[in-house]
Amino acid sequence: MKVIFVAMGSEIISLEALSAMLKKYGHQTQLAFDRALFDDKQYITVPFLAKIFDQKKEVIKKILESNPGLIGFSVFADNYQWCLSIAREVKKMTNAPIIFGGIHPTSVPEKVIAEDCVDIICLGEGEYPLLELVESIKKGKIDYGIQNLWFKKNGAVIKNPIRTLIENLDDLPMIDKELFEKVVPIKEYYLTVTSKGCIYACSYCSQNFLKEWEKGKGRFLREKSVDCLLNELKIMKERYNFKRVDIKNNVLSGSKKWTLEFLNRYKEEIGVPFRIMGHPKTIDNEVAHALKDAGCWHVQLGVETLNEKLRKEILLRNETNYDIFTTLNAMDREGLHYSIDLMIGLPGEQDEDIIYAIRSFVKLRYLTRISVFWLEYLPRLAITRIAREKGIINDSKIIEIEEGRQEHYLSTGSVREQEKQKKLKNYQLMFRIIPITPESFINFILKHNLYIAFRFMPQTIILILVDVIVSFIKRDYWAIYAMQSYVWEIKRRFMLKFK
Structure with missing residues (x-):
């Protein structure tokens, strides 16, 4: 049977995992993809350019022309309205069932299943539920008792229980990169994940919700073996000859033993520059050295705030500033380049907290970028509950x-x-320029409050331009890849148009 997956913005590894499972059992898969240039929910947002490059009509056309037996959407909060807009149009022209899966349907299932254009939702892990659904559709009779799935039937909603979590990730088929290979330049940048779950449950992250939601269904954190991961990378390197690898786990591993074994073997068996995400508690001197020796060119380190009280009570993170700077100093000693993730707009955040962070980070030697993330409340997360209890947000929010x-x-x-947005964008610019600006000049700007003038300028345009400049000066290959992917996509569309 044929299943078409619908996605926007960027390559989605979870869809590649679902596609691999279906293909293993003889089913066909396709992709209807909108790169969503200038509104990709990943890098750049410029509304008027997003309208010019909008691809919704083309996505709908591809879905209908594929004549699928099932239409699947990967849904998160930021793309939910986009998914609904596509599904509503498609629903007018086909009887193929539409299934929504992902973190958003899992966290607010009642709201999602209530939409007229949604027939089925998948809660939690989807590899086996989707396979069982497709097998039953192929046989001509939908099985309405599949665990993890909710169905609409005769005006009612069938809510099936949640199954036990997948225990051994090595048993799953290798992710299906063919699904995205025509719409993203995989040979430039290879994405993968090595785990499900996380060793942490930070209040602002989807793992915070999932850890509680999956309680009693098995181990929360499960990891591929080092052998399994390296085997995948060897096969994919042979296929795509990729230039860089990016492991997209929130944390590379919950095990130092796993981490060191992987790093020791990676250099010899793969030998391609790679990038990871990390937590201050998982990178000590030994790991920093092993990362550098293995060819890691970038660590994305989650810090979020240097206000220890906010970090502990609001973000539910127990590391201290001492822990953070111990890790940063370890990477500086090894000459290991890194970026810092920082959140702004936090409940209780003061200007003094942000200025303290600016003065602290400007001293760092191998800092490539400070990635500023604006606080976004998401369904069923602890930080959303905390904000509601404190009266920061209300029921309409x-x-x-x-x-x-x-x-x-x-x-x-x-x-x-609006005024708070303008003020925070002032600070965002300061964080952007830190990696390429002498400490003395940053201190001069702060001393004379010169950054305030930025609020009277076209802030978004300046932030984008500064980001481009910093990315090339600091050789931030992830940011450069994101920019190059825009050029690649525009070129791809041009060639298709005149083919």
Whole structure:
């Protein structure tokens, strides 16, 4: 049977995992993809350019022309309204069932299944539920008892229980890169994940919700073996001859033993520059050295704020500033380049917290970028509950959150007040220029409050231009890849148009 997956913005590894499972059992898969240039929820947001490059009509056309037996959407809060807009149009022209899966249907299932254009939703892990659904459709009779799935039937909603979590990730088929290979330049940048779950449950992350939601269904954190991961990378390197690898776990591993074994073998068996995401508690001197020796060119380190009280009580993170700077100093000693993730717009955040962070980070030697993320309240997360209890948000805001109608975390997130947005963008610019600006000049700007003048300029345009400049000066290959992918996509569309 043929299944078409619908996605926007960027390559989605979870869809590649679902596609691999279906293909293993003889089913066909296709992709209807909108790169969503200038509104990709990943990098750049420029509304008027997004309208010019809009591809919704083409996505709908591809879905219908594929004549699928099932239409699947990968749904998160930021793309929920986009998914609904596509599904509503498609529903008018086909009887193929539409299934929504992902973190948004899992966290607010009642709201999603209530939509007329949605026939089925998948809660939690989808590899086996989707396979069982497709097998039953192929046989001509939908099985309405599949665990993890909710169905509409005769005006009622069938809510099936949640199954036990997949225990051994090595048993899953290798992710299907063919699904995205025509729409993203995989040979330039290879994405993968090595785990499900996380060792942490930070209040602002989807893992915070999932850890509680999946309780009692098995181990929360499960990891591929080092052998399994390296085997995947060897096969894919042979196929795509990729230039760089990016492991997209929130944290490379919950095990230092796993980490060191992987790094020791990676250099010899793969030998391609790679990038990881990390937490201050998982990178000590030994790991920093092993990362550098293995060819890691970039660590994306989650810090979020240097206000320890906010970090502990609001973000539910227990590391200290000492832990953070111990890790940063370890990477500096090894000459290991890194970026820092920082959140703005936090409840209780003060200007003094942000200025302290600016003065602290400007001293760092191998800092490539400070990635500023605007606080975005998401459904069923601890930080959303905390904000509601403190009266920071109200019930109407909760509805907006659950309907995916707020700005995403790379735009202005959940910060609605215009004056606060302008002020925070001033600080965002300061963080952007830190990696290429002498400490003395940063201190001069702060001393004389010169950054305030930025609020009277076209802030978004300046932020984009500064980001481009910093990316090339600091050789931030991830940011450069994101820019190059825009050029690649525009070129691809041009060639298709005149083919």
